[in-house]
Structures are given as C-alpha cells and as structure tokens.
Amino acid sequence: MxxxxxxxxxxxxxxxxxxxxxxxxxxxxxxTFSPKKTPPRKSASLSNLHNLDRSTREVELGLDYGTPTMNLAGQSLKFENGQWIAETGVSGGVDRRETQRLRRRNQQLEEENNLLRLKVDILLDMLSETTAESHLMEKELDELKSVSRRRK
Known part of the structure; x- marks a missing residue:
C-alpha cells in the first residue's frame, strides 16, 4: 500500500x-530481504594425539604432571586420593589431632544446624495451621453474630 x-x-x-x-x-x-549466503565451514582439523599411547604422549608432550600441590598460608599441601594432605608432619602449628578435632566439631555443628532447621520448619507449619484455624473461628463467629442480629 x-x-x-x-x-x-x-x-x-x-x-x-x-x-x-x-x-x-x-x-x-x-x-525483498535476501542475505548473502555464508561460505561453507572448514572441516575441523583432527589431531592425531588420540592415536598415541599414554607413555608416548608423556614423553613427547610432557603430560606427566604428578600430584597437584599448593602452598597456602605457608602450609604445603598435596592432593592424594581425593583429599588435600599436608606434606609435612606438623604444618604451621596445626597437627593431625587438632585437624580431626576441628572436623568432628564441624560435623557436630552441621548436625545441630540441620536439627534446628527441622525444628523451625515444624514450628512454621504449626503456626500456619493455628493461624488458619483462628481465621476459620473468626469467620464462624462473624456468621453467628450476623445470624443473631437478624433474629433481633
């Protein structure tokens, strides 16, 4: 038009x-709108690294990293079997017994926290139930008042 x-x-x-x-x-x-055609994509280059066996890759490419280690606050740690372990026996004044004690205390606090959360949930459920009952009672009371006023 x-x-x-x-x-x-x-x-x-x-x-x-x-x-x-x-x-x-x-x-x-x-x-009419006619966009330019995009050129076809180049094929992805396939590396032949997957064809090499592990020992050859380690020798050729230096892929033998060893265990991960880190230095945190003057304490040297290494990662073994899914846990960070101190490389020295006594590291930074914190010994193994102290670490175990702190872990037990942490576990106790987590369990206590879970129990308190459960108690709060139960109390909130009780509060909402009591509130609903009080609203129903108020509604019934208002209805009874209106019925008694009509009779007078």
Missing part, C-alpha cells in the same frame, strides 16, 4: 522527460 502511494506521488510530480523516475521504487518498499 505504501509503495503504491509513493509511486503515485512520483507520477504526479515527475516531469515527463524523466520516465525512469515514474517507476522508481525505494528499496525499503519494493525489494
């Missing part, structure tokens, strides 16, 4: 000696 209007305006105002302007269409109105 808009393209037709634009062409009509051009026909009225375009001079007779410029017939090409009469049929001029703006790209916004007449042409």
């Amino acid at each position: 808009e393209a037709f209007w634009f062409v009509q305006v051009l026909k009225c105002y375009a001079p007779a000696q410029m017939p090409s302007l009469r049929l001029l269409k703006m790209p916004l109105f007449g042409s």
Whole structure:
C-alpha cells in the first residue's frame, strides 16, 4: 500500500522527460530481504594425539604432571586420593589431632544446624495451621453474630 502511494506521488510530480523516475521504487518498499549466503565451514582439523599411547604422549608432550600441590598460608599441601594432605608432619602449628578435632566439631555443628532447621520448619507449619484455624473461628463467629442480629 505504501509503495503504491509513493509511486503515485512520483507520477504526479515527475516531469515527463524523466520516465525512469515514474517507476522508481525505494528499496525499503519494493525489494525483498535476501542475505548473502555464508561460505561453507572448514572441516575441523583432527589431531592425531588420540592415536598415541599414554607413555608416548608423556614423553613427547610432557603430560606427566604428578600430584597437584599448593602452598597456602605457608602450609604445603598435596592432593592424594581425593583429599588435600599436608606434606609435612606438623604444618604451621596445626597437627593431625587438632585437624580431626576441628572436623568432628564441624560435623557436630552441621548436625545441630540441620536439627534446628527441622525444628523451625515444624514450628512454621504449626503456626500456619493455628493461624488458619483462628481465621476459620473468626469467620464462624462473624456468621453467628450476623445470624443473631437478624433474629433481633
């Protein structure tokens, strides 16, 4: 509809000696959107590292990292069997017994925290139940009052 209007305006105002302007269409109105085609993707390069056996990879590429170690607050730790273990017997003044005591205390506190959360949930359930019952009683009381007023 808009393209037709634009062409009509051009026909009225375009001079007779410029017939090409009469049929001029703006790209916004007449042409359709046709994006350029994207070139095909290059095939992914496949590495031959997966063909090498483990020992060859370790020798050629240096993939033998050993156990992970870190130094944290002057304490050297290594990762073995899923746990961080201190490399020295007494590290930074914290011995193994102290660590075990702290772990037990941490476990106790976590259990106590879980118990307290359970108690809070139970208390909230009790509170909501009591609130619902009180609302029902208030509603019944209001209904009884309205019935008694009607009788008078």
